[in-house]
Amino acid sequence: MKVGVLMGGVSSEREVSLLSGEEIMKYMDKEKYEVFPIVIDSKDEVLEKVRGLDFVFLALHGAFGEDGSIQALLESISTTYSGCGVLTSALCMSKKQSKRILKAESIITPPGFIVNENKELSIELIETLGYPMVVKPNNGGSSVGTFIVSNRKALMESIEKAFKYDEQLLIEKYLEGEEYTISVLNGEVLPILQIKAKGEFFDYSSKYLDGGAEEVAAKLPKVLEEEMNKIAIACWEIFDCRAYVRIDIIVHEGVPYVLELNTLPGMTKNSLFPRSASFAGMEYSVLLDNIIKASQRDIYKDREHFC
Structure with missing residues (x-):
């Protein structure tokens, strides 16, 4: 099978994408797959570069990676790819829309406001949330352009900085608590990880630099663990996720709050999804193989259902 690993891209998360792609290339089983690196610098070159491939493993992050755009492009030429479909990707990329859906389904998320660049x-009103607050782009990941603020001056400065990454921002109440992430592979929950960031929060450096954070298998009270697993499966089903997804949660005063869903989780050596799989006894190459199999199976199932 000819597998192309699509990486690079046009978003602010290009560097992370390249790191993910390199790691995927390194560990994909060469006895099963003929692997090709596909580094893109623009949207226009994708179709030409993926022609003739049997499968595209998406190592893209951010805009034109996780927002449904590349997924729609690949579906337009009937090319099978890894991860969630067009609608799921688009909804989960938009924190505004995913929070609306989660709230409608009675899943708790931190209170917050959406701020638009061209509106007063x-x-x-924002300060009714109370300090500290988190300022972040509505469409973005890897904590790029994310700030924690404790006063009005810092809030205004962070809003100005964050607008460089997106024209729409999410400003949420900062909830102090323990951070966890739940990886779901083909509808099955992998071991929950607790994240202990060395910095102020689990920022870009914590996520991708060696020693930036400690991620350990979570030791939770049984009731809380069952509740978090239930939330993860509910998120998977609500958004019609496919193959794999990672759900980030913070537990504040004993209550789990869903922060976001990641439809193309980072796959570097320091990334959370591979680490969670390793705690389940799954080697990296086996994880990649399982993602490919689940993606193929679900895409073919969707096409048969549509027909």
Whole structure:
């Protein structure tokens, strides 16, 4: 089978994408797959570069990676790819839309406001959340352009900085608590990881630099663990996830709050999904193989159902 690993891209997370792609290339089983690196610098070159491949493993992150755009492009030429479909990717990429859906399904998320670049900003209304707050792009990941603020001056400065990454921002109440991430592979929950960031929060450096954070298998009370597993499966089903997804949660005063869903989780050596799989006794190459198999199976199932 000819597998192309699509990496690079046009988003602010290009560097992370390249790291993920290199790691996937390194560990994919060469006895099963003929693997080709596909580094893209623009949207226009994708179709030409993927022609003739049997499968595309998406190592893209951010815009034109996780937002459904590349998924739609690949579906337009009937090319099978890894991960979630067009609609799921688009909904989960938008924190605004995913929070709306989660709330409608009675899944708790931190309170917050959406701020648009071209609309009048009511600082007084935002401040009803109470400090500290988190400022982040509505469409983005890897904590790029994310800030924790504790006063009005810092809030205004962070809003200005974050608008460089997106024209729409999410400003949430910062909830102090333990951070966890739940990896779901083909509808099955892998071991929950607790994240102990060395910095102020689990930022870009914590996620991708050696020693930036400690991720350990979570030791949770049985009731809380069962509740978090239940939440993860509910998220998987609500958004019609496919192959794999990672759900980030913070437990504040004993209550799990869903922060976001990652439809193309990072796959570097320091990334959370491979680490969670390793705690389940799954080697990296086996994880990649399982993702490919699950993606193929689900895509063919969807096409048969549509027909």
